[in-house]
Amino acid sequence: MNLECIDLSIGYRQPIAENINFTLAQGDFLCVLGANGTGKTTLIKTILGIMRPLAGEVLYDGQKEHCRIAYLPQHLNVQQEFPATVGEVVLSGMMVHHHGFFYGQKAKKKADDIMRSLNIRDLKKRSYKQLSGGQRQRVLLARALCADNELLVVDEPVNGLDAQAKEQMYAMLAKLHQEENMTIIMISHDVQQAIRYATHILDMQAPMMFLSKEHYIKNKQMEISSWA
């Protein structure tokens, strides 16, 4: 999916960040950097349609209305004690537009395929609240992929995970980007990883910058050499 932000101002009543302009083409991987309070989460909530922009607009493939976006929130922000199986959580990604008490065969098949590709098929009957952080994050990623496979928005995907689970998470995102050609927006604190995987960087720290990765690296190098 193509995504355009035009003169976007975001915030709750008071703007946190203003004049955000950038365009992403299908298959771009944007990493949003910046300290706490610079509006990273507010930006993705606005892109997701959870919040309204204060000014400007977001266009999805040139349209104002988005229908579905795959969204992976931080697992710590999602209900921890929710009584549901992994299968139910994953299926819920595609069921929001489906009415009735039962799941269709097609939906079950799709969820199974996605769970298999993320190596969580054997957890299907397990209770969500008994999973580890890394497993939960994979379950939530599977749910996101059930909702959409064009634009994926990820909020600090490795927060609260151990080193091994972090690596697995990044590997999965890289695979989705390279093999499925998904457009990905990821919030991260981790500049190193961002530079490893992203094609574009949006630095929310003032003065806000939207650059391709190569330009961003060149900029940083110039900054460092000017210190010397």
Next chain:
Amino acid sequence: MGVIWDKLLYYLQYPFVIYALIVGVLISLVASLLGVTLVIKKYSLLGDGLSHVAFGAMAIAAILHFSDELPFTIVVTIISAIFILKKGNNAQLSGDALVAMFSVGSLALGYLGLSLFSTSSNISGDVCTTLFGSTSILTLTLTDVVISVVCSLLIILIYLINYHQFFALSFDDEHAKASGMNTDRYNLILAVITAVVIVLAMNLVGSLLISALIVFPALSAMRVCTSFRSVTIAASLLSMLCAFSGIVISILAGTPVGPTIVAADMFVYVLVCLWNGGKR
């Protein structure tokens, strides 16, 4: 045992007992269905607050001498539910404080109104009936029965049709919104049916005890079941079982209906905790 059985069969000849059983079981069913979502969304107290609003509304209806208090009470409670939900999302006044204000405010005004304007000779008896239910489930008019049954069936239908939406709303409403679901609409539906369930349940257990019907079956089911679907089904079954046995026991033992049903719900919860604790 035979004596009890004879006594039960004797009571079952009366239509009011049959009415009470049908309405009681249905209302408990819908209360527990909603309960699962309300408990998970941490809205348990919304039910409690609305039940006090319903008490105030019923008091006004009584003062104004409405022939049937139910429709008026339902409308007032629905409006309050929508108001609390809309304003509760507003940062100036938290939902929690708003519920508290509505709840005690309408309780006070309701009792004040009744004691100033009521023509009844036994105000405290009337108030006690509204708060604790006592025998009002056994004195239902045919209109009350029809309204309760139709509303309950409608709510069950709405719940089943929108089952996946309620799941998404309870689990992660931000994700649901990002997937294109109109979460405001479903929150509204939730508020409206909560209001209706509460007014209906007033006849059964009285306004002070309604939250018990909402929370106990859901909490019991959540202790033993892993999947959301099994929680929903188990909560409904437990709730219907407790309502049925509560009504039967209260008829046989002459105890007040509402507290007996709630005691049955608590008993099941304790049993489930013991069983579950023993397993671990």
